[in-house]
Amino acid sequence: MNILLIGPQGSGKGTQADLLAPKFNLIKIATGDLFRSAMASGSQLGESVRRYYDQGELVPDDVTLSVVAERLDSIGEDGVAGAIFDGFPRNLAQAAGLDEALASRTLRVDHVIELVVPEDVLVNRLSGRRVCSKCGAVYHTEFQPPRSENVCDVCGGELIQRADDTPDAIQRRLKLYSEQTAPLLDYYRPRGVLQQIDGNRPIEEVQRDLEAAVVEPANA
Ligand code: AP5
Numbered sequence: 015m016n017i018l019l020i021g022p023q024g025s026g027k028g029t030q031a032d033l034l035a036p037k038f039n040l041i042k043i044a045t046g047d048l049f050r051s052a053m054a055s056g057s058q059l060g061e062s063v064r065r066y067y068d069q070g071e072l073v074p075d076d077v078t079l080s081v082v083a084e085r086l087d088s089i090g091e092d093g094v095a096g097a098i099f100d101g102f103p104r105n106l107a108q109a110a111g112l113d114e115a116l117a118s119r120t121l122r123v124d125h126v127i128e129l130v131v132p133e134d135v136l137v138n139r140l141s142g143r144r145v146c147s148k149c150g151a152v153y154h155t156e157f158q159p160p161r162s163e164n165v166c167d168v169c170g171g172e173l174i175q176r177a178d179d180t181p182d183a184i185q186r187r188l189k190l191y192s193e194q195t196a197p198l199l200d201y202y203r204p205r206g207v208l209q210q211i212d213g214n215r216p217i218e219e220v221q222r223d224l225e226a227a228v229v230e231p232a233n234a
Pocket residue numbers: 021022023024025026027028029030044045046047049066067068070071072073074078100101102103104108139140142143144152153154155157158178187213214215216217220
């Protein structure tokens with residue numbers, strides 16, 4: 015089972031992907047996470063994506079597609095039942111590239127879930143987001159606080175603010191979403207795989223509906 019989570023920045027894709035992946039034995043393919051760990055490791059890939067990332071711009075499609083294709087090979091190995099994609103694809107070229115990469119492995123996109131959240135809520139979520147500098151776990155100062163201030167519940171790492179969660183980069187990312195990513199909804203809708211979920215509710219309620227959506231056939 016391969017699931018795409020689509021939604022603007024701050025809609026909760028990463029939060030929900032982390033909860034869903036272990037329940038269905040899926041690997042999480044989150045291009046933003048992959049780029050962040052490449053930058054943290056100081057690799058060549060990390061250096062090549064940093065200027066796009068910090069400005070809130072999209073990393074070039076060829077780089078993004080090759081990073082994703084590499085991860086697809088683990089589907090079917092060691093009980094991995096599929097993938098949940100978070101933050102990918104982000105434009106029509108990436109969606110077409112994903113279709114091709116999946117088809118060459120006799121796989122396909124089974125569910126596309128759009129998380130719907132109003133813009134003022136998104137800005138509030140992104141401004142209060144904190145992430146673990148070691149393991150990448152996501153928190154919010156108000157909605158999902160850690161047990162001890164600035165300390166990760168999972169690994170004890172220090173919590174930091176992401177470099178692209180600045181007011182300017184947030185505005186740029188939200189604009190890019192409506193221009194480049196939102197059109198993907200029309201790309202997937204005719205296939206009958208697209209469902210919408212109200213993401214402006216507590217994390218547990220969104221999670222419950224998301225789980226129901228991927229065990230029942232898509233009908234939108
Ligand atoms: P990426 O890491 O994918 O970031 P994003 O798309 O900007 O998405 P976010 O991580 O901001 O939002 P999210 O929906 O995952 O929200 P989250 O769950 O964290 O990409 C970063 C950059 O990498 C891009 O700008 C680009 O440069 C590059 N990149 C990545 N993919 C690319 C691609 N495919 N092509 C080209 N470039 C690419 O939640 C946000 C906050 O809200 C958290 O604090 C959380 O605790 C809180 N929260 C979540 N759910 C709820 C809820 N229900 N109620 C209250 N609070 C909630």
